[in-house]
Amino acid sequence: MHYLNKDDLQAMERLPRVNLINSLSGYKSANLIGTKSNDGKTNLAVFSSVIHLGSSPALLGFIMRPPVVPRHTYDNISATKLYTINHIHTEQIANAHQTSGKYPEDISEFSACDFKEEYFEDFAPPFVSESRIKMGMRLVEEIPIPSNDCLLIVGEIQHLLLSDDYQKPNGSLDLNQAETVAISGLDSYHSTQHLRDMPYVSKKSLEL
Amino acid sequence: MHYLNKDDLQAMERLPRVNLINSLSGYKSANLIGTKSNDGKTNLAVFSSVIHLGSSPALLGFIMRPPVVPRHTYDNISATKLYTINHIHTEQIANAHQTSGKYPEDISEFSACDFKEEYFEDFAPPFVSESRIKMGMRLVEEIPIPSNDCLLIVGEIQHLLLSDDYQKPNGSLDLNQAETVAISGLDSYHSTQHLRDMPYVSKKSLEL
Numbered sequence: 001m002h003y004l005n006k007d008d009l010q011a012m013e014r015l016p017r018v019n020l021i022n023s024l025s026g027y028k029s030a031n032l033i034g035t036k037s038n039d040g041k042t043n044l045a046v047f048s049s050v051i052h053l054g055s056s057p058a059l060l061g062f063i064m065r066p067p068v069v070p071r072h073t074y075d076n077i078s079a080t081k082l083y084t085i086n087h088i089h090t091e092q093i094a095n096a097h098q099t100s101g102k103y104p105e106d107i108s109e110f111s112a113c114d115f116k117e118e119y120f121e122d123f124a125p126p127f128v129s130e131s132r133i134k135m136g137m138r139l140v141e142e143i144p145i146p147s148n149d150c151l152l153i154v155g156e157i158q159h160l161l162l163s164d165d166y167q168k169p170n171g172s173l174d175l176n177q178a179e180t181v182a183i184s185g186l187d188s189y190h191s192t193q194h195l196r197d198m199p200y201v202s203k204k205s206l207e208l
Numbered sequence: 209m210h211y212l213n214k215d216d217l218q219a220m221e222r223l224p225r226v227n228l229i230n231s232l233s234g235y236k237s238a239n240l241i242g243t244k245s246n247d248g249k250t251n252l253a254v255f256s257s258v259i260h261l262g263s264s265p266a267l268l269g270f271i272m273r274p275p276v277v278p279r280h281t282y283d284n285i286s287a288t289k290l291y292t293i294n295h296i297h298t299e300q301i302a303n304a305h306q307t308s309g310k311y312p313e314d315i316s317e318f319s320a321c322d323f324k325e326e327y328f329e330d331f332a333p334p335f336v337s338e339s340r341i342k343m344g345m346r347l348v349e350e351i352p353i354p355s356n357d358c359l360l361i362v363g364e365i366q367h368l369l370l371s372d373d374y375q376k377p378n379g380s381l382d383l384n385q386a387e388t389v390a391i392s393g394l395d396s397y398h399s400t401q402h403l404r405d406m407p408y409v410s411k412k413s414l415e416l
Binding site: 023055102133152182 | 298306320369370405
C-alpha cells in the first residue's frame with residue numbers, strides 16, 4: 001500500500017501536488033463556458049468543475065477560483081448574469097484546452113481557439129456552435145467557500161440545445177453517443193465506454 | 209436541432225426530468241462515502257457529486273441533499289466530523305449502486321452490500337477495503353445552497369491510501385490503471401479510455 005498523510009501532501013512541490021490533488025475526486029466533467037461582456041466582447045474558457053445541483057429547479061454549479069487575477073468569465077457573469085455551458089466532445093479536446101491560456105481581454109478565445117459563436121433567440125452570450133449538448137444559463141447565486149476563497153456559481157438552465165436526439169428512454173442523455181469527454185487531474189482527457197445502467201434500488205429489493 | 213426551454217424542463221414528469229437534468233453537467237465522479245456513528249454503527253453510500261475544491265489545503269466537496277429524510281451519512285459526518293471517500297472501480301459497480309437503497313439505521317451497507325471495512329491507524333470511520341484509491345477526510349465546513357436547500361460539504365484530506373503506485377510522472381494518479389469509473393445521469397456507469405494529456409498553455413504558446 002502507498003500512503004501519504006496531510007503533511008506529506010502539503011510538503012509536495014506545487015505542481016505535483018496540484019496534479020495529484022486534482023485527480024483524487026475521480027473523473028470530472030468537461031465543459032466550455034461562454035460569456036459576453038456588456039460591451040460585446042466574447043469569452044470562452046474550459047472548466048472541469050461543472051456539477052449537478054438539482055433538477056427542480058434545474059440547477060448546475062461550477063467552482064470559480066479566487067478573483068485575485070483577471071477572470072473574464074467571472075466578470076462577464078457578474079455583470080450580465082448570463083452564460084452558456086457547452087459539453088466538450090472528443091474532437092474538441094485540443095482547442096478546448098487551449099482556452100485555458102491567459103489571453104488578453106480584447107482577444108476572444110472563440111477566434112483564438114477556433115470555435116464558432118452561435119446565438120439563440122435573444123439570449124446574449126454565445127454558445128459553442130461545434131458542441132453537441134449546450135445550455136443557456138441564468139446566474140442564481142454566488143456562494144463563497146470560506147475555506148479557500150473560491151466561489152460556487154449557481155445557475156438555472158434556461159435553454160437546452162441538442163444537436164441530435166441523445167435522449168434515452170428513461171430521459172437521460174446518452175453522453176457516449178454525444179462523445180462527451182471526461183477529465184482527470186488538470187489536463188487528462190478521456191472518452192468513456194458504457195458498462196451498465198443500474199436499476200433504482202427500491203425498498204422491496206433490499207436483501208435484508 | 210432538439211430544443212427544450214426552462215418551462216419544457218419544468219413540465220416534464222419527475223423521473224424523466226431527474227434523469228435528464230442529472231446528465232447535463234457531463235460525467236461525474238463515482239465514490240463511496242464511509243462513516244461511523246458515535247455509537248459505532250457504520251454506514252456506506254454512493255455519491256456522484258464529489259468534486260475538487262482546492263489543492264492547498266487539499267479540499268474536496270460533495271453535495272448533500274436537503275435533510276428532510278433520514279440521511280445517515282450526513283448525521284454521522286455532522287456528529288463525528290470524519291468520513292472516508294473511496295473510488296469505485298469497475299468490479300464494484302453493482303455493490304456500490306446497491307448502497308443507494310434506504311437501509312434501516314441498524315443495517316450497515318458494508319455488510320448488506322458486501323464491502324469489507326478497513327481501518328487505518330486511529331482514524332475512526334471505515335475505509336472500503338476493496339477500493340484502490342481512498343481518502344480519510346475531516347469536515348471543514350457545511351455551506352448552505354439557498355436556491356435548493358442542499359449543502360456543500362467541504363472536507364480536508366487527512367490520509368491518502370493507494371493500493372498500488374498509481375502516480376504518473378507529473379504527480380497525478382492514473383485513474384485508468386486504477387479502473388476508477390465515471391457516472392452519467394443517476395445510474396449509468398462507464399469505464400474510460402485515455403485519449404490525451406494536454407500541456408499547460410503558457411503565455412508564450414498563445415498563438416496571437
